[in-house]
Amino acid sequence: MTSPNLDVVAIGDAIVDVIASCDDSFIAARGLTKGSMQLLTTAEADELYAAMGPARESSGGSAANSMAGLAGLGLDVAFIGQVANDQLGEIFGHDMTSLGVRFETAPLSDGPPTGRCLILVTPDAQRTMNTSPGASHELTPDALDEDMIRSASVTFLEGYLWGPERPRAAMLRAAEIAHGAGRTVAFTLSESLCIPGRREGVRAMIDAGTIDILFGNEDEIRHLTGGSDLNGSIAELERAVKTLVVTKGADGALAVEGGRRVEIAAPAVARIVDTTGAGDLFAAGFLAARCRGRELDACLTAGAACAAEIISHFGARPEKDLKTLVKL
Amino acid sequence: MTSPNLDVVAIGDAIVDVIASCDDSFIAARGLTKGSMQLLTTAEADELYAAMGPARESSGGSAANSMAGLAGLGLDVAFIGQVANDQLGEIFGHDMTSLGVRFETAPLSDGPPTGRCLILVTPDAQRTMNTSPGASHELTPDALDEDMIRSASVTFLEGYLWGPERPRAAMLRAAEIAHGAGRTVAFTLSESLCIPGRREGVRAMIDAGTIDILFGNEDEIRHLTGGSDLNGSIAELERAVKTLVVTKGADGALAVEGGRRVEIAAPAVARIVDTTGAGDLFAAGFLAARCRGRELDACLTAGAACAAEIISHFGARPEKDLKTLVKL
Numbered sequence: 216m217t218s219p220n221l222d223v224v225a226i227g228d229a230i231v232d233v234i235a236s237c238d239d240s241f242i243a244a245r246g247l248t249k250g251s252m253q254l255l256t257t258a259e260a261d262e263l264y265a266a267m268g269p270a271r272e273s274s275g276g277s278a279a280n281s282m283a284g285l286a287g288l289g290l291d292v293a294f295i296g297q298v299a300n301d302q303l304g305e306i307f308g309h310d311m312t313s314l315g316v317r318f319e320t321a322p323l324s325d326g327p328p329t330g331r332c333l334i335l336v337t338p339d340a341q342r343t344m345n346t347s348p349g350a351s352h353e354l355t356p357d358a359l360d361e362d363m364i365r366s367a368s369v370t371f372l373e374g375y376l377w378g379p380e381r382p383r384a385a386m387l388r389a390a391e392i393a394h395g396a397g398r399t400v401a402f403t404l405s406e407s408l409c410i411p412g413r414r415e416g417v418r419a420m421i422d423a424g425t426i427d428i429l430f431g432n433e434d435e436i437r438h439l440t441g442g443s444d445l446n447g448s449i450a451e452l453e454r455a456v457k458t459l460v461v462t463k464g465a466d467g468a469l470a471v472e473g474g475r476r477v478e479i480a481a482p483a484v485a486r487i488v489d490t491t492g493a494g495d496l497f498a499a500g501f502l503a504a505r506c507r508g509r510e511l512d513a514c515l516t517a518g519a520a521c522a523a524e525i526i527s528h529f530g531a532r533p534e535k536d537l538k539t540l541v542k543l
Numbered sequence: 544m545t546s547p548n549l550d551v552v553a554i555g556d557a558i559v560d561v562i563a564s565c566d567d568s569f570i571a572a573r574g575l576t577k578g579s580m581q582l583l584t585t586a587e588a589d590e591l592y593a594a595m596g597p598a599r600e601s602s603g604g605s606a607a608n609s610m611a612g613l614a615g616l617g618l619d620v621a622f623i624g625q626v627a628n629d630q631l632g633e634i635f636g637h638d639m640t641s642l643g644v645r646f647e648t649a650p651l652s653d654g655p656p657t658g659r660c661l662i663l664v665t666p667d668a669q670r671t672m673n674t675s676p677g678a679s680h681e682l683t684p685d686a687l688d689e690d691m692i693r694s695a696s697v698t699f700l701e702g703y704l705w706g707p708e709r710p711r712a713a714m715l716r717a718a719e720i721a722h723g724a725g726r727t728v729a730f731t732l733s734e735s736l737c738i739p740g741r742r743e744g745v746r747a748m749i750d751a752g753t754i755d756i757l758f759g760n761e762d763e764i765r766h767l768t769g770g771s772d773l774n775g776s777i778a779e780l781e782r783a784v785k786t787l788v789v790t791k792g793a794d795g796a797l798a799v800e801g802g803r804r805v806e807i808a809a810p811a812v813a814r815i816v817d818t819t820g821a822g823d824l825f826a827a828g829f830l831a832a833r834c835r836g837r838e839l840d841a842c843l844t845a846g847a848a849c850a851a852e853i854i855s856h857f858g859a860r861p862e863k864d865l866k867t868l869v870k871l
Contacts, residue, residue, distance in 0.1 A: 233634075235641075236862070269611070269638040269860060272600035283597065302630040302656070306561075310597040313563075328630070529862075530599060534564070 219368040219398065221317075222290040222506045226359075226386050227278025227373030228351040229296030229320070230330040231303045232491065234529050235270040237335045242343055249337060252344040252375070252406045260347035263333050272303075273530035274310035275332055276351070277405040278373035280492045280531045284499025284521050286314040287537040290506060293317035293363055295389075297382075299350040303329035310532065320358050323350050334491055340526065342491040344406075346375075354382040364389050365396040368506055369428075371498070374405045377417055390425050403498055404431035408438045421455050428458040428505075430498045436461050449476075460515075462497050464490075468519060470501075470511050479515045482523045492531025496521040500541055507543045517541045547696040547726065549645075550618040550834045554687075554714050555606025555701030556679040557624030557648070558658040559631045560819065562670075562857055563598040565663045570671055577665060580672040580703070580734045588675035591661050600631075601858035602638035603660055604679070605733040606701035608820045608859045612827025612849050614642040615865040618834060621645035621691055623717075625710075627678040631657035638860065648686050651678050662819055668854065670819040672734075674703075682710040692717050693724040696834055697756070699826070702733045705745055718753050731826055732759035736766045749783050756786040756833075758826045764789050777804075788843075790825050790850070792818075796843050798829075807843045810851045820859025824849040828869055835871045845869045 242249050245263070255263065274283075276296060285292045294311055298304030300322040307329060311318035330351035335343045354376065364370055370393035376382040390400045402421070408414050418439055421429065429452065433445055436459075440448040445461070449471055452459050458472045469478040500521035504514040520540050521533070528534050570577050573591070583591065602611075604624060613620045622639055626632030628650040635657060639646035658679035663671045682704065692698055698721035704710040718728045730749070736742050746767055749757065757780065761773055764787075768776040773789070777799055781787050786800045797806040828849035832842040848868045849861070856862050 264637060265641075267637075267641060269602070269641050270634075271858060271860075272634065274597070306598075306600065309592060309595075313593075313595060313597050532597060532599075534857075 219366055221363065221367040222292055223282065223285055223369045223371050223502055224293040224295065224363055224367040225278035225282045225371040225373065226295045226376065226389055228276040228330060228348060228375050229279060229298045229307050230276040230332050230346065230348070230351055231307055232273050232275035232332045232334050232531060233264070233270045234273065234334045234336060234489070234491070235268040237268060237337060239337055242335060242337060247343050249343050250341050252346060255345050255347045257327070257347055260331060260333060260345065263345055267333060267335065271529060272306070273532055274307050275531050277375055277403060277495050278371055279311065280495035281371065281499040281502070282311070282316045283314050283532050284496045284537060285503050286316045287533050288499065288503040288541060288543060289538055290503050293367065295320050295358055295360065297350045297354040297358065298322050298329045299327065300324045301328050303331065304350070319360065323353055326350060326353055336489045336491070336529065340487040340490050342489060352379040352382060354385055356381070356385040356388045359385055359389055361392050364392045365398070367393070367398060369399045369401055369502060371401045371403070371502065374403055374408070374417065378413055387425070399427045400425060401428035401430065401502065402426040403494065404435040404439065405494060406435065408435055414439060424455070426456050428460065429456040430460045430494065432462045432464070432494060460501055462494055468497065468515050470515055472511055477511045477515060479512060479519060482519055484523050484527055487526050489529045490526050492525045493522045495531060496525040496533070503541070503543060547694055549691065549695040550620055551610065551613055551697045551699050551830055552621040552623065552691055552695040553606035553610050553699040553701065554623045554704065554717055556604040556658060556676060556703050557607060557626045557635050558604040558660050558674065558676070558679055559635055560601050560603035560660045560662050560859060561592070561598045562601060562662045562664060562817070562819070563596045565596060565665060567665055570663060570665060575671050577671050578669045580674060582738065583673050583675045585655070585675055588659060588661060588673065591673055595661060595663065599857060600634070601860055602635050603859050605703055605731060605823050606699055607639065608823035609699065609827040609830070610639070610644045611642050611860050612824045612865060613831050614644045615861050616827065616831040616869060616871060617866055618831050621695065623648050623686055623688070625678050625682040625686065626650050626657045627655065628652045629656050631659065632678070647688065651681055654678060654681055664817045664819070664857065668815040668818050670817060680707040680710060682713055684709070684713040684716045687713055687717055689720050692720045693726070695721070695726060697727045697729055697830060699729045699731070699830065702731055702736070702745065706738055706741055715753070727755045728753060729756035729758065729830065730754040731822065732763040732767065733822060734763065736763055742767060752783070754784050756788065757784040758788045758822065760790045760792070760822060788829055790822055796825065796847060798839050798843055800839055805839045805843060807840060807847060810847055812851050812855055815854050817857045818854050820853045821850045823859060824853040824861070831869070831871060
C-alpha cells in the first residue's frame, strides 16, 4: 500500500445554486416543506423559477461544497461530478478549479443541462431546496478516475447521488476501489433520506460495511434507523460504522468512535443569514482535521467553525479565509 | 400630451456580474487600474476568468441595477437591453421580471453570448470591473418600444452603451422620442468616460441639450469637462443640463438645479463590503424620489440611502427591502 498523495476525493452532485429570499407565505402557498430538499422535473423547476424572486447564483452541490471547504483549509482534494457543456457547467468548473480542487470529469455534450438547485431562504435563515439535477444524475462509473481514488486518504460520497442507478453504481464502485487500496470511505446522508424509498437501500449499504465515517444530522440519523430516540439510533449505527458524526444545529454536534462519545456546543454566530451548506462545511472541517491527525473533539470543533462561517452569509461556498478560522 | 403610465424606462447593458474577491497584488500583477472599468474581448475575458478566484453571480448592468432599485422602491419601470438566448440571459431576464421590471427585449438567437462583467473586489471594498459585453452591445434601435418610451416620465440612458454605434443610435433615438412626448431624459456617465475617445461625443451630446438630468461621480464630471476643479466643471455643466447630480463617495453628494446647489453628507455604513452598484443605486433612489415629486434634498437623501444598502454586501442588486429604508 503506497501512501496517499491526495487527502480527499468526493463524488457528488455538480450543481449551481440559485438563491432567492422569500417569505414563509410563499413556502406555504406552494405546499413546500421548509428546511427540506425535493427533486423537481425540468418543467417544475422552470415553473418555480418563474415564481421566485430575484436570485443570486453560486456553485453548490453537497460534497462539492465540502471539497471547496477542504481546499480552503489547504488540503489536497478532488471532485468527481457531472456537468453539461453550458454556461452553468463552466461556472461550476471554474469555481472548483480556481480553489485548487482537481475536477476533471468531462462535461456532457448531449443530454440535460447542468443541474440547478432553487433555494428559497426564509427570514429565519432556513433554506428549502428544490433540485433539478439535470446532467448531475448522468454520472456513470466510467467517470471514475480509479488511480485518483486509490491515491486519496478518504473517498467521500454524497447521499443525494444515491437515488439514480448509474451514480449509485459509481459510488459503490468507488467505495470498493478505496477499500481495496486500504483507504477510508465517508458518506454524508445530506437529506437524501427525505426521498421516498431511499432509506432501506442506504441502510443496507451501511450495514454491509461500505462506510467508515458517516455524517448526518439528528433527523437523518433517526430516520435512517426508523427510530424516534437519537441515542437508540446512535447505538444501532455505531455498530455499522467506525465513526459516526451527528450535527445538531444550534445544539452543537457529537461523534461516536470505538465506543467513545464526544460532544461539543455550537459556536455563537452573530447573525445567521442562510443555513445552506452548514452540514457540508461541517463535514469539510471535520475531515480536514481528521486528515491532519487531530483528536475527535478537535475534528468536531473544526467542523463547527466552518459551519459557522457558511451560515453567516448567503450561499454554500466560504467567503472568509477558512485558514484564519481553523488552525490545522 | 397624455399623462405617463410608467415612471422610468432605461436603456442599458444587460449583463451578469461574476464577482470574486482578490488581493491588491492580483490587481497589480495584471496591470489593472483599481476602481475602473475596462472592456475585454471574449478571449481576454476567458483568460481573466481562469485566473480569478471562485465567484458568485448576480445580475448587473448599470441602468439595469438602477431599475432593480426603482422597482424595489415600488415604482413602475421598464428596461430595454440585449441578452442572448442562453443560461445567463435567462438569469438576467428572470431577475428583472421577478422584480416587476418590464423587460421585453427579445433575446438574440445568433451571435455572441450574454455579456459578463468580471468584478474583482479588493479588501478595501473597491471593485475593478472587466466587461465582456457580448450580446449587450448588439442592441439596435429596432429593439425600442416607442410607445413605452412615450409613456414613461423619465427615459434613463447608460453611458456604458454610448460606445458601440447601434446602441448609441438607439439611445439617441429614445431621447428624441421622449422629448417629443414632453418627457425627461436622464443619463448616467457610469464610468464610460474611462474608455478612450468617448469623452468628446458624450460632451457634444450633452451640450446639444439631449440630457435633462445628468448623473456622475466627481472624477467623471471633472473628466467630462477636462478640468481639475470640481466647481469649475459644475459651473460648465449646469449650463447644459437642467439637473446635475454629483456623487462623492464617502463625502456625500450634491445636486445643482436652476442655479441652486444642495449638498448632503453620506450616511454611515457599518461595514462596506463591495462598492459595485453604488452609483446605480444612488440614481435609483434619486429618480424614485423625483418621480414622486420630492424636493432636491430629499432626492439626494433617497439616493444615498439606496447606495448605502448596496455597498454593505456583495453584488449590485438590493438584498434588503428598499421600501423600509426609503419612505416615499
